Amino acid sequence: MLTFLPISFTSGLSASVEINSDKYPAPDWVLKAIFRGPSSFELTSDPSGSIHILSATATASASWLAGVYAVSLRAYSGDDVFELESGQCTILADISAAPVGHDARNHAQKTLAAIEAVLESRASKDQESYSINGRSLVRTPIAELLSLRATYKKEVAKASGFGRGTKILGRKIKVRM
Incomplete structure (x- = not known):
């Protein structure tokens, strides 16, 4: 069950998630959301004070294939890696890419x-x-x-x-x- 990450994103749209973790604060820790499914991609956090911001531009998300993905949100600091959560996330198709007659x-x-x-x-x-x-x-x-x-x-x-x-x-x- 995902609590930090949304259960769905839409390809072709910008995405941004703010994560505040007292146990793994930015900038001491970096978060990565690892997606595996119809395609494979990762989102790496940028720090904003002690908050992590995971984001993707519309151009970057346009390459995400629609479907159900296994996702793991992990915290990295040096050689330490901890999983904050894992679950499933659905990538929805970009409606602007749908053909006529869809x-x-x-x-x-x-x-x-x-x-x-x-x-x-x-x-x-x-x-x-x-x-x-x-x-x-x-x-x-x-x-x-x-x-x-x-x-x-x-x-x-x-x-x-x-x-x-x-x-x-x-x-x-x-x-x-």
Whole structure:
């Protein structure tokens, strides 16, 4: 779990993180954030009084490939090296580099659309399975597709933030007229 570093950065944008460590103060210590994943890079701190500043220009971050990275934040002083924290960090793709026609939907949105397309095409078909000349086709039962659809609808709604703020004082109030 990361506490000093954010859980995500966006490639192609400037990044800056200030870290204040009483145990490893600047300028006596230098911090390095080591990223390993789809690409490999490191951020080295610059001192600002006793505070460490890890930063990257937009030009430097443009080379970061999108994906999930293992990250280790380490303090260096002479031959001493200590790890302050480690975890995972996501590098998000730079939207300005996305091609025309880029599908910005997340996994849940794409999967929900695929399930709904299957349900729509199945509306006119009544067989769940059949065989012709020794070859067989078995379709996913509609009840299972409906269950998957409900699951992915919830996931899409959760990711979209729908339903937030609908509760007053933490509880639903139902009214019948």
